[in-house]
Amino acid sequence: MRPWRQEAQRRRPAPPPPRDSERTIFIPRERGIPPGVRWPAADPDVLRPYDELATRMMPRISAEPIGERLPEVQLDRPKDDQQKAPSLAKASGRMAIATLTSRITGFAWKVMLAWVATLGVLYDSFTVANTLPLIINELLLGGVLTSVVVPLLVRSQDDEDGGEAYTQRLLTLAITVLGVGTVVSTACAPWLTGLLMDDTGDADPQLATWFAYLLLPGLLFYGLFAVLSAILNAKQIFGPAQWAPVVNNLVIFATIAAFAVVPGDPTIVPTQMTDPQVLVLGIGVLTAMVAQAMFLVPALRRSGFTFQWRFGLDERLKEFGGLAAWILGYVAVSQIGMVVNTRVLTGGAAGGPSIYSNAWLLFQLPYGVIGVSLLTALMPKMSRAAADGDHRKLVGDLSYGSRITTIMLMPVSAVMAVAGPSIGVALFALGKGSVEDAERLGQALAVSAFGLVPYALVMLQMRVFYAMKDSRTPTLIMCVMTAVKIPLLYLAASVLDPVNVVLGVMMVNSLVFVVGAVMGQVWLWVKLGNLRSRRVLGVILFTVVASGLGALAAALVAQLVPNLLGDIGTAWVTLVLQGVVGLAVSFGVLIALKVDELAPVTRRISGLLRRG
Secondary structure (H helix, E strand, C coil): CCHHHHHHHHHCCCCCCCCHHHCEEECCCCCCCCCCCCCCCCCCCCCCCCHHHHHHEEECCCCCCCCCCCHHHHHHCCHHHHHCHHHHHHHHHHHHHHHHHHHHHHHHHHHHHHHHHCCCHHHHHHHHHHHHHHHHHHHHHHHHHHHHHHHHHHHHCCCCCCCHHHHHHHHHHHHHHHHHHHHHHHHCHHHHHHHHCCCCCCCCHHHHHHHHHHHCCHHHHHHHHHHHHHHHHHCCCCHHHHHHHHHHHHHHHHHHHHHHHCCCCCCCCCCCCCCHHHHHHHHHHHHHHHHHHHCCHHHHHHCCCCCCCCCCCCHHHHHHHHHHHHHHHHHHHHHHHHHHHHHHHHCCCCCHHHHHHHHHHHHHHHHHHHHHHHHHCCHHHHHHHHHCCCHHHHHHHHHHHHHHHHHHHHHHHHHHHHHHHHHHHHHHCCCCCCHHHHHHHHHHHHHHHHHHHHHHHHHHHHHHHHHCCCCHHHHHHHHHHHHHHHHHHHHHHHHCCHHHHHHHHHHHHHHHHHHHHHHHHHHHHHHHCCCCHHHHHHHHHHHHHHHHHHHHHHHHHHHHCCCCCHHHHHHHHHHHHHHHHHHHHHHHHHHHCCCHHHHHHHHHHHHHHHHC
16 A cells, blocks of 8 residues: 555544444443342243343433443542442342342242142142233233333433423323223133133133132232332332342242131132132232332332323333334243143143243242353443444353353253252152152253253343344244244143143253254354354363263262152252262363363352352
């Protein structure tokens, strides 16, 4: 190139930065808070990665909006700001404690109900009825709220009144929609339970309908909790929404205790809706829904917000109309899969829906405790890279997230595959629970364990798509996953014994996650180019070897445990030994292989041990 041309290029001014209205920025949560935890419950069949879009991405609205300072630039802050960091870390720690407490208590009351009522027809009917408010809330409000409303709540804070009028209008609209939906769905309770239940099996649609009449009014309070949580989050008030599900769970604990002492045998199916057991369980859980929503009201009042009825639509809602359409499509398709899933389960032997529900909670637990907390640290970097159009950095973060997810979760899934029956008996055979049903639950967990890593990868990939402001691709992927899932579910129901249908359903779900992970990887490769897959595959290979050795060690340990303490006592001893030995061998092999991705985790654990 000629010297004069080089000189001209050097003097050429840099291209102007994109206008503020065209950029997308990351709005960080409090550190340590896994995404999606503000929701009242996670439906077993619905992935909600679009919650990331609501809480992390929105158009830039001012020079320095809420949450603009990212963790990466904290070192450049003045000393006064740096001195405030410990208090922020302390607050984030409290939020993480709330999240963990919510997960533990939410799982514990389901185990407690199994001890009292067994994994039978009554638990199945309650599970189906308790799912209905979640499904309808998702269809009425869930997708729109997360994709459209939450970002606009933050934007409305630039209004002259600080967004109070917009928030009042939103809350009025939500209460109206939810109120009408609650009345209509409660009136249609028999039809809704008939839609979810196949009466050719051992299910009891009449009992489920009784519970539905008592639980469907909770739709109003599930939706209200979601809206109030969104309003508080927009004001950067996170604590109450984190602790509200704990209040819900504590009320349900009291309800189950009362259920256990009312007249009658809890293992026998009640014969009428006015039976004390039906009323205690149904009204008690409805009270828990009310308490969860009302727990947020004092915090909302302390924030300075006052509610008054304000009808009418805001023009700003049209801004995200196209995005919301794809999100609603995602929700609708996932709910179709949910309905078919439940119908297949209720067409099998008694206990199928309750076994599936609890096995799914156990399946998700490692991801909720390990996967989310590890990947949360990557989300700010990925969102910033996507906003800046830096695909190279985005691919690097995606690759690292995939590798760290594999290393942390694959050994756990291998141990779950071996220790599944021990987990089921140890947790669900106490009280009036039967060892046979508990073993079936553990087997369902074991046959689905291979899907844990693909499930985590799907969630990571969906976040990358939404970080790139692409809501279309996740919806199309969900369509393919559902199209694969439905025929496999009916195939499992036709070829398996009714007792084993739940095992087939859990396996189908894991296979669908494998399909989704492969599709997501291919689609990202088309959009972003080289994904550094060779290194990811290398880490997967090493981790498969280490996890296989860990699973083998856990299986050998189980053979050495004598049955001296009865079924439950032996299951607990076996579970502890399998967990300790299996994970120790797996991670020991990974350390011996000097896998680089494990180094940050070991350093963090060593630091925690030193501080402890």
